[in-house]
Structures are given as structure tokens and as C-alpha cells.
Amino acid sequence: MTGKAAIQWKLRYIEAFNALEAAALDRQAELAREAGYRQGREETLALPAVKKERQAGYLAGMKEGEKLQKGRDQRSFTYWATLWLSECWRVARDGSPLLVFTDWRQLPSLTDAIQAAGWLWRGVVVWQKPSARPMIGEFRREAEFLVYGSKGKPHAHTRHCFPGVFKYAVNTAAKVHITGKPLALLQDLIGIVAEGGTVLDHFLGGGTTAHAALLTGRKCIGVELSPDYAKLSAQRLLEVE
Template structure:
């Protein structure tokens, strides 16, 4: 498996579950991640539509590398999520916060999997997307969610009073990934993780979590299955912090 070492962290190109199984127990201070949602409909046929069609506005011209791992049906999604989250539980230090992105459809599945893995579910944060398209005859789907949990025992790593809703636009020009999240959103979310701690993101995509770690003085351990996104994440990290070294 390829990995790239940086001043502030490491990124693996491989399958999350396989890499997580190699990581030492109790070696990270937080898990912050945005897995494939395997969402988009009630039936397998609807889920298996290309994510570029499922998750992008009609008429959006930008073409991104394929997003992998988005085709699971509901039962396998819950089982698979329980597997990788259980590995995250093993790798996380006691009291580590866990933040997992989800859309509205997958909240029940993901909160089940998080608890099955051993974490304590603490709440949900809303990411409000002011530029989401209006929907005639329906409520606008202008939010995604971040499920907040922690490994026991409970401990707060900040004394700040934090909001429960964050409003950040997706800026098309800044986006390098079909499902890319705004860096400033991740910076805000990292407030609940230990200062100078190491943050694990097993689904790194274009590297947003790593960039937010660099911005806030934290370290990162990232995993990305797609060789294209592994390269994109590495390039962005290098641009943000200096030269990285690729190791076989």
C-alpha cells in the first residue's frame, strides 16, 4: 500500500478497513470523517446511479474523478459501517470525539452503526448549505448532518460554547471532489477535538480534514481508496504545508 508522509501527518492510498486494521490501538485523539453515504433512494437501482448524477445539481458542468464505495444497499451499508467504526473505536484513545457526516436518509443507519461500534452518541450538528437548489412542492434539502459521538469516558476538550448549526456555502471553484466539504466547516468542527491532537479520517477524499488540521495545528492520519483523490489530497496538503515524501 502506498502512503505519503507529511510534516503534520500521513495519508494512505488503500481500503479504509485494511489500513485501519494496521494502525496501533489508542493512537489517535479524534475521528472526523465523511464516508460515502450510499444514499439516493429506497431501492438498490436508485442507489447505484453514478454518484456524479446522484449528488450533483442538474446542469453542473464540472467533472470530478469517480467517488468509490457509494453503491451499498442498506444492510451492507450498516454492516460495513459497523466494521470500520469498530476499528476506529480500537484506534481511538479514551474520550476521543467522533464526528461522521451523513445525509438525512442515512442518519438512522449511521447512528446505529456508531453505537454498535461502541461509541456513545452525543448529538447531531447541522451543516446548512445556503446555495442548495430550491425544490418545488417540497422542503428545500439544504442541510447535511454531522453525527457527534465519543469513546467513553466523556470529556470536553474545549470550554467554548459552540453553535449547533453552521452555514457554509459550497464554492464550486474551491471544490476538488464531488462531495467535497468546505475547509472552514471542518475547522469549526475540529474545535471539539484535542488541541495539537491527531485526527483520523479514513475517507479523506480531496484532503479537507487534513487541510483543516494543518490550519488548526493538529496532526492527521488519512486514508483514501481512489488513487486520483489520494493524489489530489497529497497535492493540496503539499501546497498547504510544504513537501511530502511518497513511500511504498
């Protein structure tokens, strides 16, 4: 086979090979997801009864959160965030630090909101999550961000230099809230607050921030809209030694 016919045959061969490769990659990703699901389910089934109850609350909280977030676009998110950030600024002492978790989608809006609320934007801290799922043909989304600010000039209470990147994996089976963070990560971040100081968590969720504050010698004020999560947080904090 030569000439034009040979070229057409080669093109069809390349198309068939590409389709086969794409199908293989899709199947590989599907198997990886299934393996992760099975592992997570096995870990969940192995949890003590009290943790199974927390998982049930986690699922209920997801539904409640979806209702609250429904219909909120970038503009309404910015306005909404400015409202509660303004209240945080009002009650904070001069020089107080601000750290707000966000993913890449809300990062631009959140940096606008903290400045509109009166905070001085001081940078972005990265939380690297090595356990993030792979994205075929794309960059792995293995990071969340913390928008860092202060109420006026920050009051440094230590000579320690904090890192700009924190690497902690997510333990899905141990989470009790859809946005739950690793306890060790929060303990590191709370170091920005002087020992004996007070941490305000205006979205308390499962209470991990308060847990970290107690373990590191800080006080914590938590605000939670969900009665179920408020109760769960109180129960968890009673277990802190």
C-alpha cells in the same frame, strides 16, 4: 351559462389554470438549473490549470465511488459502517470525539452503526447549506448532518460551547471531490479536538480535513482507497503554508 353547464365550465377552467401554472413553475425550475449550470461551467473554465486537473479527478472519483456504492442497501450500509467505525473505536483514545457526515437518507442507519461499534451517541450537528437547490412543492434539502459521538465519557479540553448548527455555502467550482466540504466548516468542527491532537480521517478524499487540521495546529492521519485521490491530497497538502 348557468346551472350544471356553468359548474363544468368553471371546473375545466380551474384544471386548465392549474396545468398552466404547473408548466410555468416547471419552466422556471428548468431555467434556474440552466443558469446554475452555466455559472458553474463559467467558474470552472476560469479556474487555473491545476484546478482543472482537480476537477477531472473529481469526475473520475465520482465514477469510482459509484462502483463501490452500487447495490448497497440500508442494511448492508449499516453493517459496512459498523465495521470501519469499530476499527476507529479500537484505535481511538478514551474520551475521543467522533463526527461523521451523512445526509438524511443514511442518518437513521448511521446512528445505529456508531452505537453497534461501541461509540456513545451524543447527538446530531447540522450543517446548513443555503445554496441548496429549491424543491418545488417540497421542503428544500439544505442540510447535511454530523452524527456526534465519543469513546466513553468525552474529555473536554476547552470551556468553549460549540454551536449545534453551522451555516456554510458549498463552492461547487472549488470542490475536488464529490463529497468535498468547505475548509472553514472543517476548521470549526476540528475545534472539538485539542490543539496538538491527532485527527483521523478514514475517507480522506481531496484532503480538506487534513488541510484544516494543519491550519489549526492539529496533526492528521488520512486513509484513502483511491490512489488518484491519495496523490491529489498529498499534492494539495504540500501547498499548505
